[in-house]
Amino acid sequence: MSHIEKKEFEIYRISPPPPKWDFQEYMRQYVQTGDDKYFYWFLHYYEPTLNEKAKSFRNKYSMEEHFADIKQSLVTGLCKALINYDISIAPFLPYAQRYMEREAHNYIRTMRTGYSVQSEFEYARLRKVMDIFNHSGGEFTEETISQVATQIGESDEKTKSIIEGGILTENYTDVQSNDEDDTGTTDFLLPDSSLNPENIYFKQKLYDKLYEAYDGLEYTEKMMLAQHLGFCPECFSTRYADKTDLDENGKPKEKPIKPLPYTDIATDHGFSDANTAKRVCERAMSIIKAVIK
Template sequence: MAIWYKYERDYSDETLIKVAGELEETVENAKEILLGGLLNENRVDLYRQYTDDDGEECTEEAHSDGTSDTYTLFMKNELYTRLWEAYEKPEYTERKMLSQRLGYCFECHSVFYIVHNDLDEYGEPKKKPIKKMMYTDIATDHEYSSANTAHNKCEKALEKLRKAINDLI
């Protein structure tokens, strides 16, 4: 871009030949490089900073991710569909033990829960992370004889997930 600025950002054929010569690239490659540079210059910050009424510095997202790129949406949908199919491979109890061991909600798959009795400084309910359970607690919950049994069951469930995900690839 500095070389192009030297030629006053002129996009004529003569200027492009000079820029390509200085870059030691073909004219087509120089055009691609300049296009990439121009696109970088036109970027927009995703977050804006401002000072609120109390004088505190705040940052908020200026542009939400509302992409309508059909390819991206299709690929995300395909990925999520296949991951859910892989998640269904282990048995019900294995999935339940995995949720307890890895610390997420079995029903909604969230990694936190909301405590309505405990409010933050803005009066909103606090979000607290779901704690991971130890194998001894999982064994007690599922009426297994030892923590080793719960550990082995969780490892088998993880192996089933790995295999199912590898089958997707």
């Protein structure tokens, strides 16, 4: 790793280190005092997680030179989340996840090599057009273009241009090194199904609804449901880094978060029996299902 790359991983490092608290405590102090230092203290300790998130986006979308900018977009999401954050309703990090993802995708949408879309409206339209196009057979013919144009209310020429951009987005991605210690890169093109606008559209719609539903739960419901289903209530990951079990490179192995039985969940939250924990989780699931229908 070069000196410049190392600096990108330590943008928010403070020396000497600030007091180490629970992440939520930094947010509580910030909300109560309005002092920016608490947010900077939070970033100091949250930066390793930011780095992992930024690397994940960088690797998935083959944007090797964009790590620092993607990381900054995630921090922008955190700042926007703080604007309307009500500390009495929910912990900050689960609340902020949608904001972070939205900002990262906005950056990728405009800066990714191959095809850039200039506004969120155009990006939404692109996803809609490609959804119709693919359901119409996915053949780039005058007949299909005319069918799509009729459904979106655009001219055939304009619709053709949109579809061409969508096809480019689906199939044009420069494959590059994903790891800091790799020196070689490849210079050929491969199809990237993860960038299919239709898939992105429906996945993002589902994720937004799920986050909205989860945010609407009470704090205890969120924690118990996360334990029952086996995911992190802060980052929604289903895996964790086991620092007691290292791989051959000395890095913690990633392991799945195991769902807890109702008896253990009840004990963690001070309930007398497993049936109470079960009822809470079932109620939370019914609320979420009602929102995403």
